[in-house]
Amino acid sequence: MRWAREDIRDFLRREPVSVLIEVEGVAGSTPRDTDAWMLVSERAIFATIGGGQLEHMAIDQARRALRLGVPAASMNVPLGPEIGQCCGGRVNLSLTALVPDLESELIARSDREMVARPHVYVFGAGHVGDALALALSLAPLRVVLVDTREDELAASTVPHIETCLTAIPEAVVHDAPAGSSFVILTHDHALDFLIATEALRRTDAAYVGMIGSATKRATFRSWLLREVGQPELFDNLICPIGGTVVKDKRPAVIATLAAAEIMTAALTWSAKRTQAPSVSLGSSSSSLPISR
Numbered sequence: 001m002r003w004a005r006e007d008i009r010d011f012l013r014r015e016p017v018s019v020l021i022e023v024e025g026v027a028g029s030t031p032r033d034t035d036a037w038m039l040v041s042e043r044a045i046f047a048t049i050g051g052g053q054l055e056h057m058a059i060d061q062a063r064r065a066l067r068l069g070v071p072a073a074s075m076n077v078p079l080g081p082e083i084g085q086c087c088g089g090r091v092n093l094s095l096t097a098l099v100p101d102l103e104s105e106l107i108a109r110s111d112r113e114m115v116a117r118p119h120v121y122v123f124g125a126g127h128v129g130d131a132l133a134l135a136l137s138l139a140p141l142r143v144v145l146v147d148t149r150e151d152e153l154a155a156s157t158v159p160h161i162e163t164c165l166t167a168i169p170e171a172v173v174h175d176a177p178a179g180s181s182f183v184i185l186t187h188d189h190a191l192d193f194l195i196a197t198e199a200l201r202r203t204d205a206a207y208v209g210m211i212g213s214a215t216k217r218a219t220f221r222s223w224l225l226r227e228v229g230q231p232e233l234f235d236n237l238i239c240p241i242g243g244t245v246v247k248d249k250r251p252a253v254i255a256t257l258a259a260a261e262i263m264t265a266a267l268t269w270s271a272k273r274t275q276a277p278s279v280s281l282g283s284s285s286s287s288l289p290i291s292r
Helices: 008-014 052-068 100-115 127-137 150-155 169-175 189-200 214-228 231-236 251-271
Strands: 019-027 037-040 045-048 075-078 090-097 119-123 142-147 162-165 181-184 207-210
Touching: 008 037, 008 100, 019 052, 037 052, 052 075, 052 090, 119 127, 119 169, 127 142, 127 251, 142 150, 142 169, 150 162, 169 189, 181 189, 181 251, 189 207, 189 214, 189 231, 207 251, 214 231
Parallel strands: 119 142, 119 181, 142 162, 181 207
Antiparallel strands: 019 037, 019 090, 037 045, 075 090
């Protein structure tokens, strides 16, 4: 779906007459929680409140209000057999016409959510690194592809990620924010070891992984003991990335398996942080009529 990878500003420029749908309350088992929201215009949507019949009903309600030029009523929906969605819970939805102030608040909220996304640094823009960056670009993450080789970064065609050309990639590790994930798969084992050591020295990393075989894993352990004198750092390293169950070495397979592993670690770390309760943007203007 395009919404997951496009800027909300682009949507609002194309669809200025829209309705904001927010999940205001949940009970029991529901598709999404109270952080979920979406925008609906007469011809497009942005984001999702969970899909299924619930979302279909909400979109229909919003578009009916848009066609008639009237306020959209809130919804209190039991997720049972009567709507063909048997989660078993109940969802309260607010539907609010976009006005300039609400639009500004929504852009600011979207920007905050983007800034708060966990950072993932992929070191090495070769075949596996490029495939991994592509897999991660679909997730709610801030992905940075790092390499010392300008031509490799230039050859990458992965959209919606950042690239970083640097002669000292370990400095990127040092400057990364808390909760970052570091995935190391450069063209040089010695460089891999330097980057991995710097990442493992951080106590606030969500994930540190290095591509490799059993031999490379053993070599790195010996290197840590000999060159760094901190073999205990090895305990926090994921190597090989993507697990050992599937013995397929194709870049796309490694990338898919590793992406799930990295996403799990990044979101688990993020969930441990204290977060402020979500605030409904549309509650103060829910009775405003929809104008064209």
